[in-house]
Amino acid sequence: MTATRTSTLAIRTPEGVVFALQLASPVTRFLAWGVDFVCIMVATSVLGAVVNLLAIFNLDLSQAVTILVFFAVQIGYGFFCEWLWRGQTVGKRFLRLRVVDARGMRLQFSQIVIRNLLRFVDMLPAFYLVGGVATLLNARTQRLGDLAANTIVIRTPQIDQPDLEQMLAGKFNSLRSHPHLEARLRQKITPVEASLALQAILRRDEFEPRARAELFTRLGQYFRSIVEFPPDAVENITDEQYLRNVVDTVFRSRRTEA
Amino acid sequence: MIIDLAKFIAAEQPGWDELDTILKKIEADPHRPLPLDQTRRFHYLYERTAADLAKLNTFANEPDTRRFLESLVARAYGEIHETREKSHRFQPLRWFTVIFPQTFRRHINVFWLTVVITLAGCLFGGMATLLDPESRHVTMPFGHDRMKPSERVAQEEKAKHDRFAGEKATFSTYLMTHNTKVSIFTMALGMTWGVGTIIMLFYNGVSLGAISVDYIADGQGKFLAGWLLPHGSFEIPAILIAGQAGLLLGRALIGRGTRKNLGERLREISTDLVTLIGGVGVMLIWAGLVESFFSQYHEPVIPYMVKIVFGLVELTVLILFLWKSGSRTKLTG
Incomplete structure (x- = not known):
C-alpha cells in the first residue's frame, strides 16, 4: 500500500491487482465541513424551535430537551450520517467525498465513532487548525481522528460517459487510412494520455482562444511524437x-x- | 493482452453486474449472512473482476471502465479480505453488562495508572491548599474559592427555598452533557501520546484535592462526603475510565514493546475505546441525575448520613459491577 503527495492511495490485493483511491484534499474537506456546519446549525435551529413548544407545558423540560438536542446533533451528526450513508455526511455527499478504511477494508462503526470523537482535538484551537495542519503534513491527508481510527477520506467523482457520438460523428479522420499505425497508437498510448486528450477535446470551448491554441499546439506536438504517421x-x-x-x-x- | 476489447467487455459485463448486485445486497444489510453457494459465487466473481482489472490496466482506451472496475474491486476487496469480526446487532443490555466491564478489566493496569495520576493531583492540590491558602483561587473551580466552606454550609442549611426549583431537569442535562464533553476530550487528548490525558487527570485531581482539604480543614468533612459521594461515586470513576481510554490511545501511538505497526496497534484498540467512552456516557447520565436531584440538597432536607450511605452503596455497586459483571460470559469476538 503506497501513498504519494499526488493524492492517490494505491492498494495491492493479495491477488496482485492494484487499485487506486483518490485522496480528498484538505481544502475540499474543509469545504465539506463548512456544508456540514451549516446543516448542523439548521438542524439545531429547527429542532430548537420545535422543542421550544414544550415550554407551553413545562419550561424546565423544554430547556433540558433543548440542551440535549443541541448536544445530540453536534456530537451525533457525524456518527449518524457516516453510518447511514457508509462514510458520507451531507457535506461529503455534496462534494463527492467518502470516509473509507485506510487499508480498503469495510468501515467499522468503531472507526466512525473514534474519528468523530477525535474532532474535539482536531478542531483546536479554532476552525480545525490542528486537524488542518495534520492533513497537510500527512501523506494520506489524515487528520488526527483519521489517524486514530485508521480511516482516510477519498474522492468519489461521478464519471460521466463522454458523448463521443456527438463530438466525433461526421468528422473525417485522416489517420484511419493507416490502420496498422492506428493499432500501434492504441497500444502505445497510456490511460492517462488517452484521458488527457479526451478531456482537452471535451472541454475545448471552455478555454480562451489564445490558451486553447497554445494548449493544442503542445498536446499536438506531444501526441504526434508517440506514433509517426505519414505526411499525407x-x-x-x-x-x-x-x-x-x-x-x-x-x-x-x-x-x-x- | 486483450485482442478484441468490445468482445471482452461484452463477455465480462454480466459478471461485473452480478458482483455489483451482490455487493449492494451486502451493503444494504451487512448482518445478513450470505448462503454458502452465493458466498462462493461472490468470491469467484471478485477474483474474476480483479483479473479483468489487471488485464484492463494496460489498456489505454477504457479509462472509465477501468475506474468502474477499480471501484468494484475496492468494494469487494473490503468485504472479502476483512478479517475483523462483523459487528453484531447492537444489544444495549449485553453491551453494558458484559462487554463494557470486560473491556474495563482487560485494561485494568491502565486504569490503575489513571488512579495514581489523579491521586498525585489530589495530593498536590491538598498540599497547595494547606501550605498556600491563596492558591485556592487557582486550584478550585466553579467559584468554590469565593467563600469559606463553613459559610457555604451555613448558607445551604439555612436555605428556605429550593434554589433548583423549576431548573432541575435543565441543570441535570447540563451536567450530563458538560461532563460527557470533558470525558470525550480527556480521551481524545490521548492523541498527544497520552500527555494531554495525564494533564487533564492531574488537573482534576488537583481540584478535588484542594476542595477536599479545604472542607476538611474547616471541619466540614461530613458535608463534603454528603455532597460529593452521591454523584462523585459515579462521576469520578467515569472521568478515570475516560482517562483509561485516553492512555490506551497514547500507548498505542507510542507502541513500546510491540512490533506491530501503528495502524495495527490502533486497529486493535478501536472497539475498546468506543466501549469505554460509551460506558462513561451511561455512568455520567446517572451521575447527572443524582447531582441535580439529590446531591445539591443538604440537611435538614436530606440527612447527611442518608446521602453518605447512598453514595457508599452506589460506589460498592459500581465496584462490584466493574469487577464481576460479565465475568462468566465468554466473548466470541
Whole structure:
C-alpha cells in the first residue's frame, strides 16, 4: 500500500491487482465541513424551535430537551450520517467525498465513532487548525481522528460517459487510412494520455482562444511524437484536429462495436 | 493482452453486474449472512473482476471502465479480505453488562495508572491548599474559592427555598452533557501520546484535592462526603475510565514493546475505546441525575448520613459491577 503527495492511495490485493483511491484534499474537506456546519446549525435551529413548544407545558423540560438536542446533533451528526450513508455526511455527499478504511477494508462503526470523537482535538484551537495542519503534513491527508481510527477520506467523482457520438460523428479522420499505425497508437498510448486528450477535446470551448491554441499546439506536438504517421495523413490539419483524430482512433472500437 | 476489447467487455459485463448486485445486497444489510453457494459465487466473481482489472490496466482506451472496475474491486476487496469480526446487532443490555466491564478489566493496569495520576493531583492540590491558602483561587473551580466552606454550609442549611426549583431537569442535562464533553476530550487528548490525558487527570485531581482539604480543614468533612459521594461515586470513576481510554490511545501511538505497526496497534484498540467512552456516557447520565436531584440538597432536607450511605452503596455497586459483571460470559469476538 503506497501513498504519494499526488493524492492517490494505491492498494495491492493479495491477488496482485492494484487499485487506486483518490485522496480528498484538505481544502475540499474543509469545504465539506463548512456544508456540514451549516446543516448542523439548521438542524439545531429547527429542532430548537420545535422543542421550544414544550415550554407551553413545562419550561424546565423544554430547556433540558433543548440542551440535549443541541448536544445530540453536534456530537451525533457525524456518527449518524457516516453510518447511514457508509462514510458520507451531507457535506461529503455534496462534494463527492467518502470516509473509507485506510487499508480498503469495510468501515467499522468503531472507526466512525473514534474519528468523530477525535474532532474535539482536531478542531483546536479554532476552525480545525490542528486537524488542518495534520492533513497537510500527512501523506494520506489524515487528520488526527483519521489517524486514530485508521480511516482516510477519498474522492468519489461521478464519471460521466463522454458523448463521443456527438463530438466525433461526421468528422473525417485522416489517420484511419493507416490502420496498422492506428493499432500501434492504441497500444502505445497510456490511460492517462488517452484521458488527457479526451478531456482537452471535451472541454475545448471552455478555454480562451489564445490558451486553447497554445494548449493544442503542445498536446499536438506531444501526441504526434508517440506514433509517426505519414505526411499525407497529418499535413494540412490543425493540432486540434489531430487530437480529435487521436481520440477517435483510441475510443472508436468500443463505440462502433458495443 | 486483450485482442478484441468490445468482445471482452461484452463477455465480462454480466459478471461485473452480478458482483455489483451482490455487493449492494451486502451493503444494504451487512448482518445478513450470505448462503454458502452465493458466498462462493461472490468470491469467484471478485477474483474474476480483479483479473479483468489487471488485464484492463494496460489498456489505454477504457479509462472509465477501468475506474468502474477499480471501484468494484475496492468494494469487494473490503468485504472479502476483512478479517475483523462483523459487528453484531447492537444489544444495549449485553453491551453494558458484559462487554463494557470486560473491556474495563482487560485494561485494568491502565486504569490503575489513571488512579495514581489523579491521586498525585489530589495530593498536590491538598498540599497547595494547606501550605498556600491563596492558591485556592487557582486550584478550585466553579467559584468554590469565593467563600469559606463553613459559610457555604451555613448558607445551604439555612436555605428556605429550593434554589433548583423549576431548573432541575435543565441543570441535570447540563451536567450530563458538560461532563460527557470533558470525558470525550480527556480521551481524545490521548492523541498527544497520552500527555494531554495525564494533564487533564492531574488537573482534576488537583481540584478535588484542594476542595477536599479545604472542607476538611474547616471541619466540614461530613458535608463534603454528603455532597460529593452521591454523584462523585459515579462521576469520578467515569472521568478515570475516560482517562483509561485516553492512555490506551497514547500507548498505542507510542507502541513500546510491540512490533506491530501503528495502524495495527490502533486497529486493535478501536472497539475498546468506543466501549469505554460509551460506558462513561451511561455512568455520567446517572451521575447527572443524582447531582441535580439529590446531591445539591443538604440537611435538614436530606440527612447527611442518608446521602453518605447512598453514595457508599452506589460506589460498592459500581465496584462490584466493574469487577464481576460479565465475568462468566465468554466473548466470541
